[in-house]
Amino acid sequence: MLQALLSRTIPMRILHLIIAILFSILPQTLRAESPLKKASFIPQWSPQAQFAGYYVAYEKGFYSKQGIDLRIHMGGPNSPPLEFLEKGKATFATQWLSTAIQKRSQGVKLINIGQIIQRSALMLVAKKSRGIHKPQDINGKKVSLWREEFQIQPMAFLKKYNLNVKIVPQSYSVNLFLREGVDVASAMWYNEYHTILNAGIDPDELTTFFFHEHGLNFLEDGIYTLENTFKKDPELCHAFVKASIEGWLYAFSHPDKALDIVMRYMSAAKTQADRVHQKWMLERMKDLILPRGDFDTPMGKLASSDFTLVAKELHKSGFIKKIPDVNSFYPKDFQYAKK
Template identity: 65%
Template sequence: MVLRRLVLAALLAVFLGQSPENADAQLKQAVFIPQWVPQAQFAGYYFALEKGIYRKHGIDLEILSGGPHNSSLDRLKDGKADFATLWLSTAIQARAEGLNVVNIAQILPRSALMLVAKKSSGILTPWDLNGKKVGLWPSVFQVQPKAFFKRYDLNVVIVPQSFSVNLFLRDGVDVASAMWYNEYHTILSAGYNPEELTTFFFHEHGLNFPEEGIYVLEERLKKDPELCRAFVSASLEGWIAAFADPEEALKMVMKNLKREYIPATRVHQRWMLERMKDLILTERKTIDTKLLSKDYYRVATSLHSSGLIETVPEYASFYKDLIADGTR
């Protein structure tokens, strides 16, 4: 009788240990914020959240909505977020200014920033930009274009550009800044055919600046490296799953944008998701999260020569490879 009671007690303990309530208690809580609103640019993270992938990796995750009024860098700095996406140039600048951000996964290995011109304006080659009015976004968004102008010895008229291409569409500037996955499609949607446009992708001119990566504060990484590794693994799994099921991913994106009262079309979000797939996946259909030292120093030295940072942070302290083989 005593033996039976002991066996029953052991079985009950095992059952309770596997209960949903107990499983939830074992999850680690974390907060993530992308650098912009919940558009298809970040579909992989939202897909991983809604499909339970983060929970499968032991994380009870909350995603904050980023954007112009809720900076992902600020939320990382004030401790309201554990993980954030940042552009490499933004993160290097923050590290140089004393904030110990660490890159734990480089999601976009190449730049999607570009310049767009109308062929009807006579711009076909870089040298045709001489004397033209070029719309540029502020701060770190100007580093690549200015390096491009310097490379081709160009003298252009820089015009401040808002996060819109209306000035370009109304011929207020000859050239506009654009992201391949975003504003470029807006220009196409306004009625222009690709054959009517001249595009300058900086990565095709020796000026590749990797963009979005996953960042964490050094203190958080040291405190719980396993949580950081689990977050990266779950995020990569989310991206792979989103690319494999784009209709479901788009459904989630549109739902999140509607929740934030952000007007958007499914056509534009589809373009964005497809371009993110082009940018993120390797030829082997995997995701390489390595930040190459040559890419890092290309961006850092450009920031330094532009006067945006006084010293170049050490690559070894800035980047930590949490995925040993670099692919998932």
């Protein structure tokens, strides 16, 4: 009530100033009583190190520090995050850029408020023993692909190299590939690729095709919210992204603590918890979130060229009829990253 009242009568900047002053003056015990904004978040999959930053930020109290009383929903195959946004079940969600653009073009008023992953982790992987060393070798082979948005890059890749292949639907496991039911399989660098390695196949026995190396750098996990939410409370969005990025940075500099947290979430979700695998995933997330390996580049920024690359390919492939306006998709002058 107090907050609602204040927000209507006093400009935000002054409010912030007041809050900041109050925080610095008030004794520690009284801070907890200051009103937190309620919000909820859903990652696009069940708990794993792919979302370490959010769990860490939550566990380390970064969200509450930013004035958010956050609730994290359990993600999973049966909980599409953008549906959660659409139906108001979640304030924030992560999703692939391509999926989000499709949704936007379908009329869902969602906007990107933080592009976390800066390099595509999607790849094709093949066994050298099956005679595959370069893109042309894939021609005429059996390729397993995931559904829908996971197929955009591979299809573009196949078209780019003019490859004619037999496509087989790919499930969550890589066993079909391991048993050589298919010659080429889709993989996320931070996940399935490592699963393949840890099923006893050495990296030098594999040929990898990273899409970002083939001009198909479709950015993946970004933070989304509804346009309305953003318009209503940009500070909340700002605070959420800021705390999330702080969580990621903390996870990268404290990988063991981050993994402890992730493992706890996984165990709560009753999913297979392989710490080694999660460690690999966290390390790869660092490579994907900070592709240049430095902390100086502002994090979470969506470059319009990255947007355009995906949108054009989606349009060309017929996934969308019209390319959305980048400025309505990604609010201009929305800078949260710490520099």
